[in-house]
Amino acid sequence: MTAEASDAELATPWLSRAEMRAWRSYLEANQRLMDVLNRDLQEKHDLSLADYRILVLLSESADGSLRMSDLADGVLSSRSRLTHQIRRMEGHGMVTRGTCLEDGRGVLAVITDEGRARLAAAAPTHVAGVRRNLVDLLTGPQLELLADVFERVSRTIGEP
DSSP: OOTTOOHHHHHOOOOOHHHHHHHHHHHHHHHHHHHHHHHHHHHHHSOOHHHHHHHHHHHHSTTSEEEHHHHHHHTTOOHHHHHHHHHHHHHTTSEEEEEOTTTSSSEEEEEOHHHHHHHHHHHHHHHHHHHHHTGGGSOHHHHHHHHHHHHHHHHHHOOO
């Protein structure tokens, strides 16, 4: 134990076998799933899963743009990490950056025609990977339970 451990941490019971099994299964499966989805996009479309998520959020916005702060919240990324990601994507012609007209201080990320074309080409690969590696492995009730569980986790932790 370290000197920084709180009283609550000291009083927290260890995970049971069932709890540990659930936790470790989630960790391993999540990592494997994200790796395979990322690899599919990289190999077939020269896009990372992070690129894909950004393009999806931008494409779903009314005008194809989002404030960088809102985009960072949407992809669960730090502002600085997102800035580097957007800069790289900008170099590939997928997005541009502009000034927010509402206040003049905010920065917008804007999807380009190239970004939309790359998203349209990659979407079938991504959906097929999600289906093959998750959706088709589960029953309807299992999918519903999975959604319920992670919606609860997100609500409890705090969605942006």
